[in-house]
Amino acid sequence: PLIMGIETSCDETGVGLVRGCELLGEDVASSVAEHARFGGVVPEVASRAHLEAMVPTVRRALDAAGVKASDVDAIAVTAGPGLAGALLVGVSAAKAYAMALGVPLYGVNHLIGHVAVDQLEHGPLPKPAVALLVSGGHTSLLLVNDLATDVRSLGDTVDDAAGEAYDKVARLLDLPYPGGPPIDRAAREGDPEAIRFPRGKWGDGTFDFSFSGLKTAVARWVEDVGRAGEAIPVADIAAGFQESVVDVLTRKAVDACREHGVGHLVISGGVAANSRLRALAEERCTAAGITLRVPRPKLCTDNGAMIAALGAEVVAAGLPPSRLDLATDTSLPVSVPLAP
Numbered sequence: 001p002l003i004m005g006i007e008t009s010c011d012e013t014g015v016g017l018v019r020g021c022e023l024l025g026e027d028v029a030s031s032v033a034e035h036a037r038f039g040g041v042v043p044e045v046a047s048r049a050h051l052e053a054m055v056p057t058v059r060r061a062l063d064a065a066g067v068k069a070s071d072v073d074a075i076a077v078t079a080g081p082g083l084a085g086a087l088l089v090g091v092s093a094a095k096a097y098a099m100a101l102g103v104p105l106y107g108v109n110h111l112i113g114h115v116a117v118d119q120l121e122h123g124p125l126p127k128p129a130v131a132l133l134v135s136g137g138h139t140s141l142l143l144v145n146d147l148a149t150d151v152r153s154l155g156d157t158v159d160d161a162a163g164e165a166y167d168k169v170a171r172l173l174d175l176p177y178p179g180g181p182p183i184d185r186a187a188r189e190g191d192p193e194a195i196r197f198p199r200g201k202w203g204d205g206t207f208d209f210s211f212s213g214l215k216t217a218v219a220r221w222v223e224d225v226g227r228a229g230e231a232i233p234v235a236d237i238a239a240g241f242q243e244s245v246v247d248v249l250t251r252k253a254v255d256a257c258r259e260h261g262v263g264h265l266v267i268s269g270g271v272a273a274n275s276r277l278r279a280l281a282e283e284r285c286t287a288a289g290i291t292l293r294v295p296r297p298k299l300c301t302d303n304g305a306m307i308a309a310l311g312a313e314v315v316a317a318g319l320p321p322s323r324l325d326l327a328t329d330t331s332l333p334v335s336v337p338l339a340p
């Protein structure tokens, strides 16, 4: 069956068309530039942008896939988690398309979508797999027994998400929003050993994470240098900060695979686009005999293909469609792949 996926949980309006593990075409419109001057996503601005972008994005995705709306067999949409108003635009549009086309509607979990998208690049995910989900709003280790029916949380951030830490540290360094890409670039020019920042929850025996202490450590460093009237060594701070983040992420991910006897690790979410995270994860997985799967950067950040990919799983599992009065859930737990 041909699945159309619709994503509007944050500031990307994404539409993707997927058959099984095959991505036929997609399109993403982003309002990120409109939020940049505020240093973070403004919910009302995002909702309005989704409203304007929704129909044109669907049209462009259908064109890219070379299919017609009438070819679509089912609609999958992000039901949560995400921003209330933003989710509402996508879910409302999805209901309208499902009714107009006479096809079933599936309200799926955005976070599991971030993991499911890897199937479009690397084929069916071996079961079980461990997933490290690192995005703007979440940082979790997941035990994925089945994408459509059985995802368990092994650990979570107790404060900031990894992407959030990148965005906040970028602000401290006067780098633009979103902070991930400019820190990634700056760090390449810096020495990751020049400044050793703390590793949150290192070796504490849990699969939880903490990044707010790291952010405070960077803030203190920047203040001290400023007070001394010296130039801020942006590249070294970026490299040292990044090393702390990816060191903890990769170590705990490999530990989770070992503890659960799992041989496959997926890393996904916006921060999975990070070049140092990809390199260190590859190094440590190779050493531990774990097969690493990381989708290409464009599929790591929010998009519609990830929602269609999870929709295809849910349809293949024979789960009942969501009802047409499907509600959004801003804090849908990761253990719920499909909203009722």
Ligand code: ATP
Pocket: 009, 010, 081, 082, 110, 111, 134, 135, 136, 137, 138, 162, 163, 164, 166, 167, 178, 179, 180, 181, 184, 269, 270, 271, 272, 273, 274, 275, 300, 301, 302
């Ligand atoms: P969630 O999925 O938790 O609801 P989100 O959808 O807003 O959050 P994503 O779009 O998956 O998050 O990811 C956005 C985040 O990824 C931002 O915080 C951004 O800074 C970060 N990011 C993007 N590229 C990179 C990179 N190269 N290195 C590090 N972080 C990055």
Ligand code: MG
Pocket: 010, 011, 012, 301, 302
């Ligand atoms: Mg975004």
Ligand code: FE
Pocket: 110, 114, 135, 136, 269, 270, 301, 302
């Ligand atoms: Fe996301």
